[in-house]
Structures are given as structure tokens and as C-alpha cells.
Amino acid sequence: MAAPTDVLTPGGSGGETSGDADGLAIRTLPPTDVYSALDTSPRGLTTEAADTRLRRFGSNELPRAAHPAMWRQLAAQFTDLFAVVLLVASAITALAYTLQEPRDPGTLQLAVAILAVVVLNASIGFAQEYSAERTAESLQAMVPHTCRVLRDAVLRELPARELVRGDVVILEAGDAVSADCRLVEAHDITVNNAAITGESDAVGRGHEPDQQGPVLEARNCLFMGTDVVAGTAKAVVFATGRSTEFGRIFQLTAAAPRQKTPLQHQVASMARRVAGAALAVGSLLFAVRLPAGQDLVSAFVFALGVMVALVPEGLPATLSVSLAIGVRRMARRHALVKQLLAVEALGSTTVVCTDKTGTLTQAEMTVVQVWAGGVMHTVSGVGYEPAGEVTDPEPVRAALRAAALCSNARLVPPSDGGRWHVLGDTTEGALLVAAAKAGLDRAAEEAAAPRVGEHPFDSVRKLMSTVHSGDHGYHACVKGAPQELLERCTAIDRQGEVIALTDALRAEVMTVNDELATQGLRVLAAARRELSGPHPDRDTVESGLTFLGLVGMLDPPRPEVREAVAACHRAGIRVVMVTGDHPLTAEAVARRVGIVRHSAPTVVTGARLNELDDDALDGLLAGQGDLLLCRVSPEHKMRVVTAFQRRLEVVAVTGDGANDAPALKHADIGVAMGASGTDVAREAAVMVLLDDSFASIATAVRLGRSVYQNIRKFLVYVFSSNIGELGPIIAATFAGFPLVPISAVQILAIDLGSDVLPALALGAERPEDDVMDRPPRSRHERLFSAAVMGRILFLGGIQALCGCAVFFWHVNGSGIPFSHFTEDNAVYREAITLVQAGIVISQFFIALTLRTERESVFRAGLLSNPWLLAAGGIGLVWMSGISYWPLLQNVFNTAPIAVTDWAVLAVLGVLPLAADEARKWSLRRRHSSRTVEQGGKR
Known part of the structure; x- marks a missing residue:
């Protein structure tokens, strides 16, 4: 008996019932009853009926993702805390210029310079990060453009977007399925469901009723995005657009939030701390200067200069470009990174949830015995x-x-x-x-x-x-x-x-x-x-x-994967296989590639995952043994990723099918296959492996770890310079000197003109040999760790003392009382030029010593990073132009300095390098002593 026509409400991109619900009902009917259940006939729909359904329920396509306008994305670059602080500083400086009497052109120059820095940083960030997500478009691109449909009893070729529920479609080998369909005639038909299930094995399908299991396993149903491998068939559409299984995956992907990387959290935290420190120190010095007799506006401009000294103006641009260097290096190793911050996040990965087919294996069946x-x-x-x-x-x-x-x-x-x-x-x-x-x-x-x-x-x-x-x-x-x-x-x-x-x-x-x-x-x-x-x-x-x-026969493992998995294990990274395949097949492949190293791995199927609550799942994942997750669905993958993240793990997920897209987007690092993967997987991921090999992940982790170490190096470089700039200003304030030893415009010249290139050169340092023999860093580890802060204060303190010494040596040597100094005084202009030149020279030597943590820079080779030497040379040329070129002298209020002064500055500049070499020698000696003691105890 035919099912009544109102049993199933027609679905579509705007339908009221899901394809899953429709499939569960439709699959149980005999082929002859399918037509009446979907209000159609073996002759197909009439053109009038099809048009009515198309108008009512919408076209057979997925909704396009809404992207923010370009101007909004650009405007977002100005919401960074560093940018906000600098914008406020620029606005207040411009206001101070209007209140000054007489007006000081230097104040206006400072306001314009700060604004220019913000615009420059925003432009670089926008250019590097502009990559709108087009997941919905990619899903739509996977849907075939045309299909063969019976309309008015005539076989027609129609655009796939015009398919509606109840359409009768004709399929043969090589066709792609355009919507979710129930077979009513099947002649030796097999289909490849890789886009939905992630497994590329061809499976047979028939038209007989099917009563058991989830709809994706129904032997009489075909699904949008899959391919007909062999045979012919006639089928009736029961779900289109968003109501299909493909549409369900789209909704999961769209709903999955893009996770912030550890570096994003740490940079935001650093920005808050630095901004707070700048405001606090600036306010303190403003409060000190005002009672000393300085007028309100001058004291305020001075405090703003101090804030500018503390805010690393060039850091956002340096960070973006340094990450871009990492992106280029990864691209040369077949890993395409779409988001800059993902480069560093790879280095903090603690768990890799990897697909099997195509990632660990060749995705090519091969007879072996x-x-x-x-x-x-x-x-x-x-x-x-x-x-x-x-x-x-x-x-x-x-x-x-x-x-x-x-x-x-x-x-x-x-x-x-x-x-x-x-x-x-x-x-x-x-x-x-x-x-x-x-x-x-x-x-x-x-x-x-x-x-x-x-x-x-x-x-x-x-x-x-x-x-x-x-x-x-x-x-x-x-x-x-x-x-x-x-x-x-x-x-x-x-x-x-x-x-x-x-x-x-x-x-x-x-x-x-x-x-x-x-x-x-x-x-x-x-x-x-x-x-x-x-x-x-x-x-x-x-x-x-x-x-x-x-x-x-088997799908053979890639030959390079075993060593890559071993490298991940040495690096303290847990590798978990997550696959839709059979447990026996999964375990066999896992053993071949080294994921399973013990006799009894934990094998969990999707059915068992359904039985576990969150606490039980957390307990399961807490074990450190070999873990295989088999026969899992997209929802299972997302749930496992979320559970790992609850444990504060940094999770990388690999995948190639549309079924992997939600987990790829929800993971800390989504890694898609570039050669064999689907468009939706590539768009949902932040990294694409151009060679589909797991080995490229291990290489990317190695590069990501080196990126983080290099970021720390140039953070020490940049902030030690800021302390070197701030030290003389504080000393002059408490010594009662009426002017600043270094102006805010000079500070900007150092931060952007002399510091950026050496910082970038430090960011281009090659990975250290033992970088993959260290455990992953904690998600809670801060960029400004105790060791980093100690090195900043150590190197910056030496630089600040040298700056104070050279300034007061030159000022006191003139015999002019402090109260008689003005900004036009030649001795004052020479003194502030000496301070700026001294910082530039000492920063060059600090950059050299920062290349290594413990090893002597002389052992590493002074010439092994030629970019750093070139960057330092450019900084010295820039400083010479500021000192000797009249045009720049007028901008920065500087003066020429003598050859003997350069010699003195060079001697003082070497002091941070010498002191840090002594510190490294002490660390190496203590480490050697501990090693000897431990060896003796054994």
C-alpha cells in the first residue's frame, strides 16, 4: 500500500524537515511506494509542479556565507590594543599642539608620526590577513552543475540547482549525485561516498527496502556530492540544498567557531600589560614633572613621549612579516598556511587527530600478498x-x-x-x-x-x-x-x-x-x-x-609517514587516528605507521562514543596510551576535538572530505589535503598540505616551534630597546633636567627605522637542531616568561645605563647649568644624538647575542645570518643620515657627532654582548656540572 502523500513534508534549502528524517522514512518503502510518498510518478514531475516546488522551497544549493565588507575588515585592524593606545596618543598630541603657545612644530610632527605608524601597521596586517572564508561557496562548487531528470515523461538535462523534491533522476557511471535520492531502479550500481564519509571505497547500492542503521548507511540511498563509480540507476530526490546530508555538514561547519590560537591570546595579554605599564609610567612622570614647575601642556607632551617609548610601535608589523616568513618556508615544504597566526600555533600542538585514507595512506588500493x-x-x-x-x-x-x-x-x-x-x-x-x-x-x-x-x-x-x-x-x-x-x-x-x-x-x-x-x-x-x-x-x-x-590488498601507508609519526612522538605530540574505517583495518595501518606502539591499543567506535557522556569521554582521552577512533561521524569528530580542548590540549586535525570540515574548523589547527581533498575541507582548514602527506605536518610543527622561539628573540630585542630608551628619560626626570634625553620622534625613528629590519632578521633564524626533541610548551606559557623578562631587563638595563652615562657625560662636560638648556642648544642636540646613536649601536650587538640561548654566538658563527648583518648596517646608515643630513637634522633636532664619539659609543655598545656571553658561559658551566653530577649518581 502506498504511503500517503502528506507523510513527508517536501524539503529543500528552505524545507521544514531534514534530509536525515526523510531518508529514514523513505528507505523503508518498496520502490513502487516511493513515488507516491514523494508526490511524484515514474514519469517524473510536471514542469508546473517542479516550478511550484522550486518557488516554495528554494533552489538546490547551499546558502552562501556572509562575509564582512572589506572596509570592516580594514577597520578591524585599528581595534588592536596597541593601535588604540597609539591613536589616542596621536589625538592627544595633536590637541596639545593646538593648546601650546607658541605652538611647537615638533609636537605636530610627533602626532603625525604616531598616526602614520598606526596606518602602516594596519595596512601590513590587512594585506597579510585578508582571507575571507568561503566554505559555503566551496560546498556549492562540489555540487555538479547539470543532471539528467525526467520532466513531463521526457529525459532532460537541467541545472542541478533546479532539482526539487520528487524529481526522478537518471544516473550512470561517472555521474556525480546532485541531491539526496532514493533508488527505485538499480543495475549493478556502486558509489564513492568519500565526500560524505571520508572513505574512498566504492560501495554497492540497490533499490530494495532497508530498515536498519543510520541513513548514511542506507543501501538504497544516494547523497549529494558523491560519485557513481559503476552501473546505472533511476532515483527519486527526497532532499535538496540545506536539507541534504551535505547541507547538514555545511550547517555544522558554519556553526563551528574559529578558535583563537595560543599566540593570539598571548599577544592580546601582552598588549594589555604593555599598554597598562605605558599609561602607569607616563602618568607617574607627568605627576613628577608638573609640581617641578613645567607647564601643563609640556608635561603632558613629555608623558606622551614616555608612553610612545614604552609601546613597541613596530611590533605588530614585525610580527606579521615574521609569521609571513614562516608561511613561505612552509610553502616550500608543501604546507600552505592561510592564516599567519596558525604558523606559530603549529609549534604548540600537543595532539594530532589524523585521518587515515589519503593522509597516512596512499589512497590507492594495492595488492601486497x-x-x-x-x-x-x-x-x-x-x-x-x-x-x-x-x-x-x-x-x-x-x-x-x-x-x-x-x-x-x-x-x-x-x-x-x-x-x-x-x-x-x-x-x-x-x-x-x-x-x-x-x-x-x-x-x-x-x-x-x-x-x-x-x-x-x-x-x-x-x-x-x-x-x-x-x-x-x-x-x-x-x-x-x-x-x-x-x-x-x-x-x-x-x-x-x-x-x-x-x-x-x-x-x-x-x-x-x-x-x-x-x-x-x-x-x-x-x-x-x-x-x-x-x-x-x-x-x-x-x-x-x-x-x-x-x-x-590494502591502501599502503606513505613511506615517509612512519618517521614523521616517530618525530611527533619524540616531540611529545600525541597522534590519534580518527577514521570512518573498520577497527581492524585502522589498527593494522596504525601499527604500520607507528601510531600504535603497544600490544593493546584503545579502540573506540562511534557507537561507543554515543554511549559516553562528557565526563566519561574526558576520562577516556586522559589516558596516554595508543588511541584509535573508528566508524566515527562528523559530530563525533567535533565532540572529540572539543573534549581534547577542554583538557587544554592544542589540537591539530587532518582531513580531506566534507565530513571532516566541521572538525577542521573547530580545531586549533585544521589541516586539509590539497591534492585529494575536497574544496570544503580546504576552505574550513587553516593549513593545506599540497602533497597530502602527514610528514609535512611534522615539518610544519618543527617550523612552527622555531617561529615561536624567533618571536621571543625579537620580543627581547624590541623591549630591551624600549628600556634603553626609557632609562635616560626617567634618569633625566629625577635629576631635574628640563628636557628629554631622547625625543618621541627619535624613538619612532629607532623603533621603525633601526629596529624593524634586525628584528625581522632574527625572525628568519633557522630552526635549532633539537627543536623536535623538546616537549610542547604549555598553553598557559606566556610570551613574557620569567626567562624572557629577565633577559629583557638584563640587556635593556645595560643599554639604559650606557645611554644615561653618555648623555650626562656630554651635558655635564659642557659646563652649562641644566636650567639653561633649550631644545635649540647645540650641546643638547649633540647629547640626544649620542643617546640615539648609542641605542642603535648597542641594539646591533644585542641582535647578535640574541641569536642563541646558551651557545656562544661566536661558535654559532657571526656570519651565519647575513641578513642580520645587513639589517644592522642599514640601521647604522640611517642613524648617520639623522646625524649628518641637514634635512633629517631639522626633523629630529639632531647634530653631527665626532669620530671619537662614535668610538666611545662602539665600546659601550659591545658591553651588552660581552655581558650576555658571560651569562651564557655561566649557564653552560652549570648545565655541564649538573650533567656530571647526574652521571655520577647513576
């Missing part, structure tokens, strides 16, 4: 390229010949520098490759034994058989599941001799089958029989068979 004549034969080579060999091929040729003749797939040679690939079922492709490696020419074999009949594979028999003619009559070739095929065999080929298949021999075959299966191999059996004529019935063809052998 053939058992024939009681002997196991190994097959070399991987992938679909017929390069390799079979050990002792003669005994296996009969089995591989039968398997190859009983296959419909085709091997396609590479074109335009591409790779060999399979047209049709990938399992059959692997059989064809193995036959070629055994020395069989398929074209010659087909010419010698042309096919005259076929009984296609179906899920009930689990067999496929073909009939061939030859010089000696007719024969059948059969391949399929070993147990089902063995039941139909009465004889076995043993070393070229056909003997009766006894119970003992049957048990031997099944024992070998079980051994291959426990290795994670997919096992097929091959058989043959002689026939009396060209058209026997199926039961005759598939009975009385002679068993020829077993073929074991």
Missing part, C-alpha cells in the same frame, strides 16, 4: 602504476588472470605529468595492477578469452562472475568474498594440479584468509570452472568451481 598453491607470494610496488613484481609469479598467474578477466575497471596511464589512476572500482584496479606485475597482458588475455557473459556483483552473493570463450571451449572466472566463494568450490588448484577440495584444505584456506584479514588486508578469492556453452545460468556458472587463490 597473493596465496596460491599453498604458498604466499609477495607483491612489490605501491599505487596504480604497474611497476613492481610478484615473487615467483608462475603459480599465481592463474588466480590473477581470472581476477583480471572478471573485472570491469580500466587502468588509465598518466597524462601531462600526472599519475596512473583507475576508471571504475579501485579494488578491481588493484587486481589489474597485480596481474600486470605478474607478467600478464590484460589486452592479450581478453583477446584470447573474450567475454560473452556476465553476472554482476551484488551484496547478497558477494560474488561476480564472467563467461569467456577460448580455443578449448567456454569457461567462467569468478571473484568475491573468500567464504562465499569457497562454499561453491569442489576442487583446488595445487601447484598446477587440480585436486579435490577436502575439509582440511578448506580449513587451510580459511586460516590463511583470517591471517591476511588480521593484518588489515582486504581479501578476495578467485576461482574458475569449465562450461559446456556460452549462456549457462548463474547458479551453474557459480558452482562446481576450482579454487585458484587468495589476494590480499
Whole structure:
């Protein structure tokens, strides 16, 4: 009896019911009742009915993601705390200029300079980070553009976006499925569901009612974004657009928030602390200067200058460009990073949740073992390229010949520098490759034994058989599941001799089958029989068979993955396999690549995850043993990622299918496959592996860790300079000197003109050799750790003392009382020039010593970073121009300094380098002593 037409409300991009609910109901109906349930007929919809549904429920496409306008993205660059502080400082400085009497052009120059710095930083940040997310567009791009539909009983080719619920579509091999459909006729159809499930194996589908399991496993349903591998079919659309399984994944992806990286949190925290310190120190010095008799406006401008000295104006630009250097380095190693901050976040990764197919494996089925004549034969080579060999091929040729003749797939040679690939079922492709490696020419074999009949594979028999003619009559070739095929065999080929298949021999075959299966191999059996004529019935063809052998195949691991996994383990990174595949297959691959290192890994299926509450899941993930998550859905992946993040882990997730997109977006680091991955996965991720290899992740982690270390190096460099600038200002304030030893404009000249290039050169330092032998840093570890702050104060303090010494040495040497100094005084101009030049010179030597933590810079090689030497030289040339070029003298209120003064500054500039070398020597000595003591105790 047909289901009433109102049982299921039509869905669509704006439908009221989900495709999941529709699929669960539709799957249970006989094919003849599907039409009435969806208010259609075998002749298809009428054009009028289709247009009505299209207007009511919307087109078969996913909603496009809304992106902020470009001006909003640019404006967001000015909301950074550093930018806000500098904008306020610029505005107040401009206001102070209008209140001064007489007005000081230097105050206006300072306001303009600060504003220019903000604009420069915002421009660099916008240019580096402008990358709008287009996940919805990518999902839409995966939907085929046209499809064949019955309308008014006529087969038409229509745009896929015009499909509506109730449309009858015609499908054949090579077609992409345009919407969620229920099969009503199926002729040997197999589909690739990789875009939905993440697994690339072709699966058979039929039109009979299906009562059990989730809708994605319904054997009579096809889903948007999947591909027809073989066969033909007629199907009725039951969900379109957002109501499809693809649409459900889109909604999960859109709802998943983009996680902030650890560096984002730390930079924001640093900005708050620095801004607070700048305001506090500026306010304190303003309060000190005002009672000393300085007028309000002058004291306020002075305090603003102090704030400018403390705020690292060049830091945002330096950080962005340094991260961009890391991006370029990763790109050279086949890892494309779309968000700059993700570079550093990779270095803090503590857990990698990796997909199996295509990431750890080649995504190409390969025969590795053939058992024939009681002997196991190994097959070399991987992938679909017929390069390799079979050990002792003669005994296996009969089995591989039968398997190859009983296959419909085709091997396609590479074109335009591409790779060999399979047209049709990938399992059959692997059989064809193995036959070629055994020395069989398929074209010659087909010419010698042309096919005259076929009984296609179906899920009930689990067999496929073909009939061939030859010089000696007719024969059948059969391949399929070993147990089902063995039941139909009465004889076995043993070393070229056909003997009766006894119970003992049957048990031997099944024992070998079980051994291959426990290795994670997919096992097929091959058989043959002689026939009396060209058209026997199926039961005759598939009975009385002679068993020829077993073929074991797998999707082989990538050769470089094992070392990459070992590198992650050495680095303290936990690697967890998350796959939709069978647990036995997953464990076998995990053992081959080194993810499983112990005898009893924890294997958890999606069904078990459904039974665990959050506390139980947290307890499961808290264990440090080998963990495999199998048969999982997109929701499961997101839940696992969230659970790891609750434990304060920094989680990287790899994936290639649309089913992986929600987890990729929700992870701290989403890593998609570039070669084989889907568009939606690539758009949801922040990093794309151009070679699809897990090894590129390990390389990226190594580079990410070095980026973080380099960021710390240039933070020490920048903030030690700020202390060197602030020290003389504070000293002059408490000494009663009426003017500043270094002006705010000079500070900007140092921060942007002399400091940026050396800081960038430090950011380009190569990774240290042992960077992957250290554990991941804690999510709570701050950029300004105790060690970093200690080094800033140590180096900056020495620089500040040298700056104070050179300033007061020059001022006191003139014999002029402090109260008589003015900004136009030649001695004052020389003194502030000496302070600025002294900071520039000492910063050059500080940059040299910051290249290493403990090792002597002389041992590392002074010339091993030529960019740093060049950057330091440019800074000195810039400083010389400020001192000697009249135009710049007028801008910065500077004066020429003598050669002897340069010599004194050079001696003082070396002091931070010498002091830090002494500190490193002390650290090395203590470390050596501890090592000797520990060795003695052992």
C-alpha cells in the first residue's frame, strides 16, 4: 500500500524537515511506494509542479556565507590594543599642539608620526590577513552543475540547482549525485561516498527496502556530492540544498567557531600589560614633572613621549612579516598556511587527530600478498602504476588472470605529468595492477578469452562472475568474498594440479584468509570452472568451481609517514587516528605507521562514543596510551576535538572530505589535503598540505616551534630597546633636567627605522637542531616568561645605563647649568644624538647575542645570518643620515657627532654582548656540572 502523500513534508534549502528524517522514512518503502510518498510518478514531475516546488522551497544549493565588507575588515585592524593606545596618543598630541603657545612644530610632527605608524601597521596586517572564508561557496562548487531528470515523461538535462523534491533522476557511471535520492531502479550500481564519509571505497547500492542503521548507511540511498563509480540507476530526490546530508555538514561547519590560537591570546595579554605599564609610567612622570614647575601642556607632551617609548610601535608589523616568513618556508615544504597566526600555533600542538585514507595512506588500493598453491607470494610496488613484481609469479598467474578477466575497471596511464589512476572500482584496479606485475597482458588475455557473459556483483552473493570463450571451449572466472566463494568450490588448484577440495584444505584456506584479514588486508578469492556453452545460468556458472587463490590488498601507508609519526612522538605530540574505517583495518595501518606502539591499543567506535557522556569521554582521552577512533561521524569528530580542548590540549586535525570540515574548523589547527581533498575541507582548514602527506605536518610543527622561539628573540630585542630608551628619560626626570634625553620622534625613528629590519632578521633564524626533541610548551606559557623578562631587563638595563652615562657625560662636560638648556642648544642636540646613536649601536650587538640561548654566538658563527648583518648596517646608515643630513637634522633636532664619539659609543655598545656571553658561559658551566653530577649518581 502506498504511503500517503502528506507523510513527508517536501524539503529543500528552505524545507521544514531534514534530509536525515526523510531518508529514514523513505528507505523503508518498496520502490513502487516511493513515488507516491514523494508526490511524484515514474514519469517524473510536471514542469508546473517542479516550478511550484522550486518557488516554495528554494533552489538546490547551499546558502552562501556572509562575509564582512572589506572596509570592516580594514577597520578591524585599528581595534588592536596597541593601535588604540597609539591613536589616542596621536589625538592627544595633536590637541596639545593646538593648546601650546607658541605652538611647537615638533609636537605636530610627533602626532603625525604616531598616526602614520598606526596606518602602516594596519595596512601590513590587512594585506597579510585578508582571507575571507568561503566554505559555503566551496560546498556549492562540489555540487555538479547539470543532471539528467525526467520532466513531463521526457529525459532532460537541467541545472542541478533546479532539482526539487520528487524529481526522478537518471544516473550512470561517472555521474556525480546532485541531491539526496532514493533508488527505485538499480543495475549493478556502486558509489564513492568519500565526500560524505571520508572513505574512498566504492560501495554497492540497490533499490530494495532497508530498515536498519543510520541513513548514511542506507543501501538504497544516494547523497549529494558523491560519485557513481559503476552501473546505472533511476532515483527519486527526497532532499535538496540545506536539507541534504551535505547541507547538514555545511550547517555544522558554519556553526563551528574559529578558535583563537595560543599566540593570539598571548599577544592580546601582552598588549594589555604593555599598554597598562605605558599609561602607569607616563602618568607617574607627568605627576613628577608638573609640581617641578613645567607647564601643563609640556608635561603632558613629555608623558606622551614616555608612553610612545614604552609601546613597541613596530611590533605588530614585525610580527606579521615574521609569521609571513614562516608561511613561505612552509610553502616550500608543501604546507600552505592561510592564516599567519596558525604558523606559530603549529609549534604548540600537543595532539594530532589524523585521518587515515589519503593522509597516512596512499589512497590507492594495492595488492601486497597473493596465496596460491599453498604458498604466499609477495607483491612489490605501491599505487596504480604497474611497476613492481610478484615473487615467483608462475603459480599465481592463474588466480590473477581470472581476477583480471572478471573485472570491469580500466587502468588509465598518466597524462601531462600526472599519475596512473583507475576508471571504475579501485579494488578491481588493484587486481589489474597485480596481474600486470605478474607478467600478464590484460589486452592479450581478453583477446584470447573474450567475454560473452556476465553476472554482476551484488551484496547478497558477494560474488561476480564472467563467461569467456577460448580455443578449448567456454569457461567462467569468478571473484568475491573468500567464504562465499569457497562454499561453491569442489576442487583446488595445487601447484598446477587440480585436486579435490577436502575439509582440511578448506580449513587451510580459511586460516590463511583470517591471517591476511588480521593484518588489515582486504581479501578476495578467485576461482574458475569449465562450461559446456556460452549462456549457462548463474547458479551453474557459480558452482562446481576450482579454487585458484587468495589476494590480499590494502591502501599502503606513505613511506615517509612512519618517521614523521616517530618525530611527533619524540616531540611529545600525541597522534590519534580518527577514521570512518573498520577497527581492524585502522589498527593494522596504525601499527604500520607507528601510531600504535603497544600490544593493546584503545579502540573506540562511534557507537561507543554515543554511549559516553562528557565526563566519561574526558576520562577516556586522559589516558596516554595508543588511541584509535573508528566508524566515527562528523559530530563525533567535533565532540572529540572539543573534549581534547577542554583538557587544554592544542589540537591539530587532518582531513580531506566534507565530513571532516566541521572538525577542521573547530580545531586549533585544521589541516586539509590539497591534492585529494575536497574544496570544503580546504576552505574550513587553516593549513593545506599540497602533497597530502602527514610528514609535512611534522615539518610544519618543527617550523612552527622555531617561529615561536624567533618571536621571543625579537620580543627581547624590541623591549630591551624600549628600556634603553626609557632609562635616560626617567634618569633625566629625577635629576631635574628640563628636557628629554631622547625625543618621541627619535624613538619612532629607532623603533621603525633601526629596529624593524634586525628584528625581522632574527625572525628568519633557522630552526635549532633539537627543536623536535623538546616537549610542547604549555598553553598557559606566556610570551613574557620569567626567562624572557629577565633577559629583557638584563640587556635593556645595560643599554639604559650606557645611554644615561653618555648623555650626562656630554651635558655635564659642557659646563652649562641644566636650567639653561633649550631644545635649540647645540650641546643638547649633540647629547640626544649620542643617546640615539648609542641605542642603535648597542641594539646591533644585542641582535647578535640574541641569536642563541646558551651557545656562544661566536661558535654559532657571526656570519651565519647575513641578513642580520645587513639589517644592522642599514640601521647604522640611517642613524648617520639623522646625524649628518641637514634635512633629517631639522626633523629630529639632531647634530653631527665626532669620530671619537662614535668610538666611545662602539665600546659601550659591545658591553651588552660581552655581558650576555658571560651569562651564557655561566649557564653552560652549570648545565655541564649538573650533567656530571647526574652521571655520577647513576
